[in-house]
Amino acid sequence: MINGQIRDKEVRVVGEEGEQLGVMGIREAMNLANEANLDLVKIAPKATPPVVKIVDYGKYKYEQTRREKEAKKKQKTVELKEVRLSPNIDSNDLNTKMNNAKKFLTKGNKVKITLRFRGREMAHVNQSRHILDDFAKELEEIATIEKPAKMEGRSMTMVLTAKR
Numbered sequence: 001m002i003n004g005q006i007r008d009k010e011v012r013v014v015g016e017e018g019e020q021l022g023v024m025g026i027r028e029a030m031n032l033a034n035e036a037n038l039d040l041v042k043i044a045p046k047a048t049p050p051v052v053k054i055v056d057y058g059k060y061k062y063e064q065t066r067r068e069k070e071a072k073k074k075q076k077t078v079e080l081k082e083v084r085l086s087p088n089i090d091s092n093d094l095n096t097k098m099n100n101a102k103k104f105l106t107k108g109n110k111v112k113i114t115l116r117f118r119g120r121e122m123a124h125v126n127q128s129r130h131i132l133d134d135f136a137k138e139l140e141e142i143a144t145i146e147k148p149a150k151m152e153g154r155s156m157t158m159v160l161t162a163k164r
Contacts, residue, residue: 076108085135132156
Protein backbone atom coordinates (compact mmCIF):
# COMPACT_ATOMS: atom_id res chain seq x y z
CA MET A 1 0.00 0.00 0.00
CA ILE A 2 1.19 3.48 -0.79
CA ASN A 3 0.16 7.03 0.13
CA GLY A 4 -3.67 7.36 0.21
CA GLN A 5 -4.24 3.59 0.39
CA ILE A 6 -2.88 3.46 3.97
CA ARG A 7 -5.90 3.61 6.30
CA ASP A 8 -4.25 3.23 9.73
CA LYS A 9 -4.57 6.03 12.31
CA GLU A 10 -1.08 5.66 13.75
CA VAL A 11 2.05 4.37 12.02
CA ARG A 12 5.73 3.92 12.83
CA VAL A 13 7.67 6.01 10.31
CA VAL A 14 11.11 5.20 8.93
CA GLY A 15 12.92 7.96 7.04
CA GLU A 16 14.48 7.73 3.59
CA GLU A 17 17.95 7.04 5.06
CA GLY A 18 16.61 4.29 7.32
CA GLU A 19 16.40 6.43 10.48
CA GLN A 20 13.50 5.97 12.92
CA LEU A 21 11.19 9.00 13.01
CA GLY A 22 8.89 7.45 15.62
CA VAL A 23 5.17 6.74 15.93
CA MET A 24 2.90 9.46 14.51
CA GLY A 25 -0.47 10.05 12.90
CA ILE A 26 -0.97 9.18 9.22
CA ARG A 27 -1.54 12.84 8.22
CA GLU A 28 1.74 13.93 9.78
CA ALA A 29 3.58 11.08 8.03
CA MET A 30 1.96 12.01 4.68
CA ASN A 31 3.07 15.62 5.16
CA LEU A 32 6.68 14.48 5.78
CA ALA A 33 6.59 12.38 2.61
CA ASN A 34 5.09 15.22 0.54
CA GLU A 35 7.76 17.68 1.78
CA ALA A 36 10.47 15.28 0.59
CA ASN A 37 8.64 14.71 -2.75
CA LEU A 38 8.56 10.98 -2.00
CA ASP A 39 5.95 8.29 -1.33
CA LEU A 40 4.79 6.74 1.92
CA VAL A 41 5.04 2.92 1.51
CA LYS A 42 3.70 0.38 4.01
CA ILE A 43 6.54 -2.07 4.67
CA ALA A 44 5.37 -4.15 7.65
CA PRO A 45 1.55 -4.19 7.70
CA LYS A 46 1.27 -6.88 10.41
CA ALA A 47 3.35 -4.95 12.99
CA THR A 48 1.66 -2.89 15.69
CA PRO A 49 1.65 -0.04 14.78
CA PRO A 50 2.25 -0.75 11.04
CA VAL A 51 5.63 0.36 9.72
CA VAL A 52 5.76 2.81 6.80
CA LYS A 53 8.83 4.15 5.01
CA ILE A 54 9.37 7.37 3.12
CA VAL A 55 10.85 6.26 -0.23
CA ASP A 56 10.54 6.74 -3.99
CA TYR A 57 7.97 4.02 -4.81
CA GLY A 58 9.34 3.25 -8.30
CA LYS A 59 12.85 2.78 -6.93
CA TYR A 60 11.53 0.67 -4.02
CA LYS A 61 9.60 -1.61 -6.41
CA TYR A 62 12.67 -1.98 -8.66
CA GLU A 63 14.93 -2.92 -5.72
CA GLN A 64 12.36 -5.47 -4.53
CA THR A 65 12.14 -7.23 -7.91
CA ARG A 66 15.94 -7.24 -8.21
CA ARG A 67 16.26 -8.90 -4.79
CA GLU A 68 13.69 -11.55 -5.78
CA LYS A 69 15.60 -12.30 -9.00
CA GLU A 70 18.86 -12.69 -7.05
CA ALA A 71 17.18 -15.11 -4.64
CA LYS A 72 15.82 -17.11 -7.59
CA LYS A 73 19.28 -17.38 -9.17
CA LYS A 74 20.72 -18.89 -6.01
CA GLN A 75 18.02 -21.59 -5.81
CA LYS A 76 18.89 -25.00 -7.15
CA THR A 77 16.14 -27.18 -8.55
CA VAL A 78 16.52 -30.94 -8.18
CA GLU A 79 15.03 -32.95 -11.01
CA LEU A 80 13.92 -36.56 -10.83
CA LYS A 81 15.47 -38.50 -13.72
CA GLU A 82 14.25 -41.98 -14.58
CA VAL A 83 16.23 -45.03 -15.68
CA ARG A 84 14.10 -47.91 -16.99
CA LEU A 85 15.27 -51.51 -16.81
CA SER A 86 13.74 -54.86 -17.72
CA PRO A 87 14.15 -58.17 -15.82
CA ASN A 88 16.17 -59.83 -18.60
CA ILE A 89 18.63 -56.96 -19.14
CA ASP A 90 22.13 -57.84 -20.35
CA SER A 91 25.18 -56.79 -18.30
CA ASN A 92 26.45 -54.34 -20.95
CA ASP A 93 23.05 -52.64 -21.15
CA LEU A 94 22.96 -52.51 -17.35
CA ASN A 95 26.40 -50.84 -17.31
CA THR A 96 25.21 -48.24 -19.82
CA LYS A 97 22.16 -47.48 -17.69
CA MET A 98 24.40 -47.30 -14.61
CA ASN A 99 26.68 -44.76 -16.31
CA ASN A 100 23.63 -42.65 -17.19
CA ALA A 101 22.49 -42.79 -13.56
CA LYS A 102 26.01 -41.79 -12.38
CA LYS A 103 25.92 -38.81 -14.73
CA PHE A 104 22.52 -37.72 -13.38
CA LEU A 105 23.67 -38.13 -9.76
CA THR A 106 26.88 -36.14 -10.25
CA LYS A 107 24.80 -33.28 -11.68
CA GLY A 108 22.82 -33.29 -8.41
CA ASN A 109 19.60 -34.88 -9.66
CA LYS A 110 17.64 -37.70 -8.06
CA VAL A 111 17.37 -40.93 -10.03
CA LYS A 112 14.30 -43.17 -10.11
CA ILE A 113 15.16 -46.70 -11.24
CA THR A 114 12.15 -48.53 -12.68
CA LEU A 115 12.17 -52.27 -13.34
CA ARG A 116 9.22 -52.93 -15.68
CA PHE A 117 7.54 -56.34 -15.89
CA ARG A 118 5.56 -57.37 -18.99
CA GLY A 119 3.36 -60.42 -19.42
CA ARG A 120 4.83 -63.62 -17.93
CA GLU A 121 7.71 -61.68 -16.33
CA MET A 122 5.27 -60.94 -13.48
CA ALA A 123 5.72 -64.56 -12.31
CA HIS A 124 9.42 -63.90 -11.56
CA VAL A 125 9.24 -60.62 -9.61
CA ASN A 126 11.15 -61.98 -6.59
CA GLN A 127 14.06 -63.27 -8.70
CA SER A 128 14.40 -59.87 -10.43
CA ARG A 129 14.72 -57.83 -7.23
CA HIS A 130 18.48 -58.49 -7.21
CA ILE A 131 18.85 -56.27 -10.33
CA LEU A 132 17.80 -53.20 -8.34
CA ASP A 133 19.89 -54.27 -5.34
CA ASP A 134 22.99 -54.69 -7.55
CA PHE A 135 22.29 -51.32 -9.19
CA ALA A 136 22.19 -49.61 -5.79
CA LYS A 137 25.26 -51.49 -4.53
CA GLU A 138 27.24 -50.46 -7.63
CA LEU A 139 26.39 -46.77 -7.08
CA GLU A 140 26.69 -46.75 -3.27
CA GLU A 141 29.90 -44.66 -3.23
CA ILE A 142 28.11 -41.72 -4.88
CA ALA A 143 24.46 -42.36 -4.00
CA THR A 144 22.19 -43.30 -1.12
CA ILE A 145 18.82 -45.01 -1.32
CA GLU A 146 16.09 -42.48 -0.61
CA LYS A 147 13.20 -44.85 -1.27
CA PRO A 148 13.87 -48.62 -1.23
CA ALA A 149 12.65 -50.99 -3.96
CA LYS A 150 8.88 -51.38 -3.92
CA MET A 151 6.31 -52.94 -6.26
CA GLU A 152 3.92 -50.43 -7.83
CA GLY A 153 1.56 -52.13 -10.26
CA ARG A 154 3.57 -53.84 -13.01
CA SER A 155 6.85 -52.14 -12.08
CA MET A 156 9.30 -52.09 -9.19
CA THR A 157 10.77 -48.66 -8.38
CA MET A 158 13.59 -47.32 -6.23
CA VAL A 159 14.84 -43.73 -5.80
CA LEU A 160 18.51 -42.79 -5.34
CA THR A 161 19.95 -39.41 -4.32
CA ALA A 162 23.51 -38.10 -4.53
CA LYS A 163 25.57 -38.29 -1.33
CA ARG A 164 26.35 -34.93 0.27
